[in-house]
Amino acid sequence: DAKTTQPNSMESNEEEPVHLPCNHSTISGTDYIHWYRQLPSQGPEYVIHGLTSNVNNRMASLAIAEDRKSSTLILHRATLRDAAVYYCILRDGQGGSEKLVFGKGTKLTVNP
Amino acid sequence: EPEVTQTPSHQVTQMGQEVILRCVPISNHLYFYWYRQILGQKVEFLVSFYNNEISEKSEIFDDQFSVERPDGSNFTLKIRSTKLEDSAMYFCASSEGPYAGTDTQYFGPGTRLTVL
Numbered sequence: 001d002a003k004t005t006q007p008n009s010m011e012s013n014e015e016e017p018v019h020l021p022c023n024h025s026t027i028s029g030t031d032y033i034h035w036y037r038q039l040p041s042q043g044p045e046y047v048i049h050g051l052t053s054n055v056n057n058r059m060a061s062l063a064i065a066e067d068r069k070s071s072t073l074i075l076h077r078a079t080l081r082d083a084a085v086y087y088c089i090l091r092d093g094q095g096g097s098e099k100l101v102f103g104k105g106t107k108l109t110v111n112p
Numbered sequence: 113e114p115e116v117t118q119t120p121s122h123q124v125t126q127m128g129q130e131v132i133l134r135c136v137p138i139s140n141h142l143y144f145y146w147y148r149q150i151l152g153q154k155v156e157f158l159v160s161f162y163n164n165e166i167s168e169k170s171e172i173f174d175d176q177f178s179v180e181r182p183d184g185s186n187f188t189l190k191i192r193s194t195k196l197e198d199s200a201m202y203f204c205a206s207s208e209g210p211y212a213g214t215d216t217q218y219f220g221p222g223t224r225l226t227v228l
Contacts, residue, residue, distance in 0.1 A: 030213065031213075032213040032214060038155070042221060042222070043116075043203045043205075043219030043220055043221055043222050044147075044155060044203070044205075044217075044219045045219065046216045046217065046218065049214065049216075051213075087155075091212050091213055091215075092212060092213065093211065093212065093213020093214065094213070095212075096212040096213065097168060097212060098143060098145070098160045098162075098167060098168055098207075098209070098210075098212050098215070099145070099157040099160060099168060099170075100147075100155075100157065100217060101157065102154050102155040102156070103154065104154060
């Protein structure tokens with residue numbers, strides 16, 4: 001699985017936007033970019049995924065660089081409930097492994 | 113919204129004992145997984161299961177571990193002879209499958225296993 005690099009931690013204030021970066025310079029053309037998060041004492045939770053185009057859903061937006069070597073998860077208005085560890089994971093869309101490979105992720109702290 | 117459930121939420125056992133962790137995946141899902149997370153560490157893949165057989169397993173998933181789908185709803189992880197280092201949070205997940213690129217895995221709340 002291609003490697004991703006994320007900052008260990010980030011901090012935000014409630015109701016402000018948060019931009020969580022992920023570098024994946026060795027991404028292949030068939031790799032999808034997935035984001036999961038893990039709230040304290042809970043199981044991981046799917047957030048969003050994309051291939052080339054920017055994506056939006058009810059939870060977040062995913063901005064993918066034109067060369068696909070980096071991406072940014074955007075939480076438009078952080079809430080206290082968004083405090084979690086966020087994981088950026090690459091998944092091969094061409095016969096790739098079914099498993100998710102979690103790194104250390106970015107621990108997001110949201111201040112009231 | 114459908115969800116993955118796991119029982120028990122916390123299991124305490126003595127070293128050397130057998131434990132069975134239970135999961136009820138989302139009903140129309142075809143792929144099932146177990147992951148574990150040792151306290152303070154990364155979430156690690158253990159095994160994936162499809163069509164009543166293991167489709168992929170990690171090197172952690174040795175002969176002490178087994179999985180089973182005993183009926184149409186449950187998915188179990190058995191550890192035959194628990195060791196202290198098996199103490200961890202165990203997460204079950206399921207997905208519709210089979211396209212890994214776009215497939216979403218839904219995780220349960222986990223079972224905390226404590227081996228004394």
